[in-house]
Amino acid sequence: MASHTPARVTAVDTYDIRFPTSRELDGSDAMNPDPDYSAAYVVLRTDAADGHEGHGFAFTIGRGNDVQVAALDALRGHLTGRSVDALCSDPGTLYRDLTGDSQLRWLGPEKGVMHMAIGAVVNAVWDLAAKRARKPLWRLLADAEPEWLVRQIDFRYLTDALTPDEALDLLRRGREGAGARRARLLERGYPAYTTSPGWLGYDDDKLTRLARRAVADGFTQIKLKVGADLDDDIRRCRTARAAVGPDIRLAVDANQRWDVGEAIRWTGALAEFDPYWIEEPTSPDDILGHAAIRRAVAPVRVATGEHAQNRIVVKQLLQAGAVDVLQLDAARVGGVNENLAILLLAARFGVPVCPHAGGVGLCELVQHLAMFDYLAVSGTTEDRVIEYVDHLHDHFLDPVVIRDGHYTAPTAPGFSAALRPESIARYTYPGGTFWAADLPEQTLKGQPA
Amino acid sequence: MASHTPARVTAVDTYDIRFPTSRELDGSDAMNPDPDYSAAYVVLRTDAADGHEGHGFAFTIGRGNDVQVAALDALRGHLTGRSVDALCSDPGTLYRDLTGDSQLRWLGPEKGVMHMAIGAVVNAVWDLAAKRARKPLWRLLADAEPEWLVRQIDFRYLTDALTPDEALDLLRRGREGAGARRARLLERGYPAYTTSPGWLGYDDDKLTRLARRAVADGFTQIKLKVGADLDDDIRRCRTARAAVGPDIRLAVDANQRWDVGEAIRWTGALAEFDPYWIEEPTSPDDILGHAAIRRAVAPVRVATGEHAQNRIVVKQLLQAGAVDVLQLDAARVGGVNENLAILLLAARFGVPVCPHAGGVGLCELVQHLAMFDYLAVSGTTEDRVIEYVDHLHDHFLDPVVIRDGHYTAPTAPGFSAALRPESIARYTYPGGTFWAADLPEQTLKGQPA
Structure with a gap:
């Protein structure tokens, strides 16, 4: 290419990557007994001289990751040939083009497989934009002008709760004192809590050992999976509370297991162990159900x-x-x-954001969003913690760094989304070296491949 | 196969079928200007001696139909080898197995591409079950025991609004007088309304002509697409009202175009034309938004x-x-x-069900559900109409029959879901005879294929 030709997206490469986590019961909960943490992974390649790529992914838990990849493939035509400058200076245009595709939107709209694919591609553009700006994403966002950030948001269906003017006002006020907060963030990091002790598949000894280690490692909150069996849950909560003492926050997570009435009764039965929050007590779609549960289980948070x-x-x-x-x-x-819209909605209603990160690569991504929120939106880490799960990080080129129960602010440019090439080669399904060796063996053992 | 071997599902064949409806602006509305009505289509084949197949589909509007087919393909392993008797005597077990697949549910849960694929497969089983019972589906359902119907429903997340006992009670009471209603249904059919005059892409002359024809054809309700331009909508509503007179119900449909405040203002501006309902005024996800709109626009229905x-x-x-x-x-x-759950919820709350059928094959399917509702749940057709759109029916083996503004009760066994083999061969994308000839031609004209 001649050097004056504007750089374009030249390829959108997609990968079905699956890690065999189900064999260790890492990630096991009341609804997801055997997850194989997986990524429908996308790499945007360009002909820019800088050689940067944009990486993004949708997280799934195994079967169906191929469907998620098919959805990524369906977006290729929207990306190939686009100007890299235009994409990176205004990711919002791509986001609107994708969610607004008049035919694709029927598959959602804005939900499920198709929407997660859009999220992966949009995140890949932000990764590319941050690399080109030579900043970690949290800093690119925190340095951006409020007017530009507001333009990145689709306010459709939001204006009865948040208007562009209100968002602009929140962002202008949010910046005040950001310098001091940035210094503190760089020194101390952002507080984390850990789910690692609490997977449902772990026995009580492992729970006790991991819960004590979490406290020793500086965490002030841990989380337990609940919802499969009430007697077990009472025993596990008692075990965990005994292990960590009265001053550590103990969150419990039902992973959508209950109906409204059951959620209220079950949470009540665990109240003696002073749970800090009950997470996903019922269907994620049941807004009114969550409201009813919250009214009934206070002071336990929902x-x-x-x-x-x-x-x-x-x-x-x-x-x-x-x-x-x-x-x-x-x-x-x-x-x-x-x-961005979600962070501003939460700020508008004064509700703290504690990102979900139980998955592969989710810790790597959400830290940027939480740090931006601290610097430029809510301005506080009070009652805010990022979930931390201590596995699969070594597959990433820029893995999270936890120090004394805090996420260390990333310094590498980008969104920390890139997997190591050797991990991609090993865990691509079904052709990667791990699965190519494993699947025939599983079949020989008489298990379905 | 030896005749005593229990029949099994032997194949799950999937098809990407697309009709080029965008070229006629059939189906055009404020959010969907250029739909190519499509079906991600599935055929369950068995080794039963009767030779019956189960047909089902997800409806999409073009791009992304391949993603929907990928989702169908992801369900193949759940179906192949299953006992046909077991499937057909209890489709609810399959439905729970599919929605409860611990890995696939992450892709929803119960929403979007993966859930529509589950719906297509489950409907294909009902088609097969009705064929084996030698009944149209509406009759299979209406003849079924209430206890069995209740077992077909997943009450998870519903019990704060509807319990199995309440559902059983509704179904027992719903049967009373079913014989007389069945005679009336067979004689008169089920009332319909038509969307055919009102697509946004039609000019006023075509609107007037089709609206008058609808009245002449016996319809007592028509529907207009609105939401793209208020002045246009006022003119088109005036045109339609003038064409049909004051006694025909005139529904308007915004296809999710507005925010809450805009929906209230726009509907108010159309009130002088006495709209019967405003349909999809805002995001389908916005429950509270619909409630706010409903409070504001009454007596116009939402x-x-x-x-x-x-x-x-x-x-x-x-x-x-x-x-x-x-x-x-x-x-x-x-x-x-x-x-079934949705019909019972509506009955519990006393809200009439008027099925959506703007698509390909949706008229064929929903008539069975509405007729069952009339015979065995709500027991009435008062303020109830099934949408009717008058295109693409000739692609079906058992197309709907409209007589004097009413759906005639189907008599052929099954769910009326089967496309003609020649339509499948012609409109399979991109290899069917229509697309194989059309796509190179479109490319030659310089349009993207």
Whole structure:
């Protein structure tokens, strides 16, 4: 290419990557007994001289990751040939083009497989934009002008709760004192809590050992999966509370297991162990159900959001007074753009955001969003923690760094989304070296491949 | 096969079928200017001696139909080898297995591409079950024991609004007088309304001509698409009202175009034309938004539901008092099983169901559900109409028959879902004879293929 030719997106490469986590019961909970943490992974390649790529992914838990890849493939035509400058200076235009595709939107609209694919692609553009700006994403966002950030948001269906002018006002006020907060962030990091002790598949000894280690490692909150069996849950909560003492926050997570009445009764039965929040007590779609549960289980807080399909559901969770804690997810909604809307909605309603990160790569992504929120939106880390799960990080080129129960602010340019090439080669399904060796063996053992 | 071997599902064949409807502006509305009505189509084949197949589909509007087919393909392993007797005597077990797949559910849960694929497969089983019972589906359902119907429903997340005992009670009471209603249904049919005059792409002359023809054909309600331009909408509503006179119901449909405030203002500006309902005034996810709109625009009714992703959203629309008219869709939720729940929820809250059928094959499906509702649930057709759109029916083996503004009760066994083999051969994308000839021609004209 001649050097004066504007750089374009030349390829949109997609990968079905699956990690065999189910064999260790890492990630096991009441609804997801055997997840194989997976990524429908996308790389945007360009002909720019800088050689940068944009990486993004949708997180899934195994089967169906191929469907998620098919959805990424369906977006290729929207990306190939686009100007890199135009994409990176205004990711919002791509986001609107994708969510507004008049035929594709029938598959949602703005929910499920198609919307997660849009989020992956949009996040890949933000990764590319941050690399080109030579900044970690949290800093690119925190340095951006409020007017530009507002233009990145689709206010459709939001204006009864948040208008562009109100968002602009929140962002202008949010910047005040950002310098001091940035210094503190760089020194101390952003507080984390850990789910690692609490997977449902772990026995009580492992729970005790990991819970004590979490406290020793500086965490002030841990989380337990609950919802499969009440007697087990009472025993596990008692075990965990005994292990960590009265001053550590103990959150419990039902992963959508209950109906409204059952959620109220079950949470009541665990109240003696002083749970800090009950997470996903019922269907993520049940806004009114969460509101009813919250009224009944106070002072136990209600937390949800990892499966909130889009900003419209989040808006209603806030309008209905259904949540004490909003758990955004970096890879379920329409990417950074929609999460900007979600952070501002939460700020408008004064509800703390504690991102969901139980998955592969989710810790890497959400830290940027939480740090931006601290610097430029809510301005505080009070009652705010990012989930931390301590596996699969070594597959990433820029893995999270946890120090004394805090996420260290990333310094590498980008969105920390890139997997190591050797991990891609090994865990691509079914042709990567791990699966190519494993699947025939599983079949020989008589298990379905 | 030896004749004593239990029959099994031997193949799950999937097809990407697209009709080039965008070229005629049939189906054009404020959000969907250029739909190519499409079906991600599935055929269950068995080794039963009777030779019956089960047909089902998800409806899409073009791009992304391949993603929908990929989702169907992801379900193949759940079906192949299953006992045909077991499937057909209890489709609810399959429905629960599919929605409960611990890995696939992450892709929803119960929404979007993956859930529509589940609905297509579940509906194909009902088609097969009805063929084997030698009954049209409406009759299979109406003849079924209430206890069995209740077992077909997943009450998870519903019990704060509808319990199994309440559902059983509704179904027992619903049967009273069914014999007389069946005689009336067979004689008169089920009332329909028509959307055919009102597509946004039609000019005023065509609107007037088609509206008058609708009245002459016996329809007592027509529907206009609105929401792109207010001045146009005022003119088109005036034109339509002049064409049909004061006694025909004139529904308007915004196809999710507005925010809450805009919906209230726009509907107010059309009030002088006495609209019967405003359909999809805002996001299908915005339960609280619909409730706010309904409070503001009364006596104009609020109708929605074609994009309601599952029974949990429908439950909340009813709990929140957000709808006057519930428009179930046969191919968006998890098939007949979930629509049984939706019909019972509507009955519990006393809200009439007027099914959505703007698409390909949707008229063929929903008539069975509405007729069952009339015979065995609500027991009435008062303020109830099934949408009718007069295109693409000739592609079906058992197309709907409209007589004097009414759907004639189907008599052929099954769910009326089967496309003609020659239509499949012609409109399979991109290899069918139509597209194989058309796509190179479009490319030559310089349009993207």
